[in-house]
Amino acid sequence: MREPNAPLPHKLIGVAAIWNDQQQILIDRRRQDGLLGGLWEFPGGKLEPGETVEQCIKREILEELGIEIAVGDHLITINHPYSHFHVTLIVHHCRHISGEPQPIECDEVRWVTLDQLDLYPFPQANVEIINALRKS
Numbered sequence: 084m085r086e087p088n089a090p091l092p093h094k095l096i097g098v099a100a101i102w103n104d105q106q107q108i109l110i111d112r113r114r115q116d117g118l119l120g121g122l123w124e125f126p127g128g129k130l131e132p133g134e135t136v137e138q139c140i141k142r143e144i145l146e147e148l149g150i151e152i153a154v155g156d157h158l159i160t161i162n163h164p165y166s167h168f169h170v171t172l173i174v175h176h177c178r179h180i181s182g183e184p185q186p187i188e189c190d191e192v193r194w195v196t197l198d199q200l201d202l203y204p205f206p207q208a209n210v211e212i213i214n215a216l217r218k219s
């Protein structure tokens with residue numbers, strides 16, 4: 084059992100809002116088993132020691148989807164407390180360069196427009212990201 088006063092684990096995540104030439108953004112569905120299972124997200128993952136956020140995002144996208152992207156401007160950083168951990172999501176606009184996205188570490192990937200995002204269930208922390216995308 085965890086100590087009553089022990090701090091919650093904290094995850095620092097680089098997140099990509101990947102745009103294609105049709106003004107669509109790439110989203111992926113998290114695996115059913117496990118944390119936030121079955122929800123959709125913007126691809127990304129944990130920062131490794133010594134890595135910049137840009138390097139992290141490029142690496143994660145190649146590992147998770149098998150595509151090349153260019154990492155662009157910072158969009159927003161979200162701090163969100165889930166019940167059993169805290170997450171910091173550092174989101175950058177990115178541009179798709181090459182490769183067909185593959186669901187290597189997720190259940191499904193899809194290109195969607197900003198309007199279509201409402202059709203997909205996202206984790207709570209993503210509400211602010213989606214708002215920021217619509218204002219950007």
Ligand SMILES: Nc1nc2c([nH]c(=O)n2[C@H]2C[C@H](O)[C@@H](COP(=O)(O)OP(=O)(O)OP(=O)(O)O)O2)c(=O)[nH]1
Pocket residue numbers: 094096097098118119123124125126127128129170172206207208209
């Ligand atoms: N990549 C990404 N992660 C998100 C989003 N929204 C959101 O709450 N998260 C959370 C889910 C995860 O806890 C974490 C992403 O880290 P990850 O994909 O490397 O984590 P994971 O669930 O495999 O965690 P772990 O078991 O390896 O600790 O951030 C989002 O839009 N994109």
Ligand SMILES: [Mg+2]
Pocket residue numbers: 126127128129147
């Ligand atoms: Mg991930």
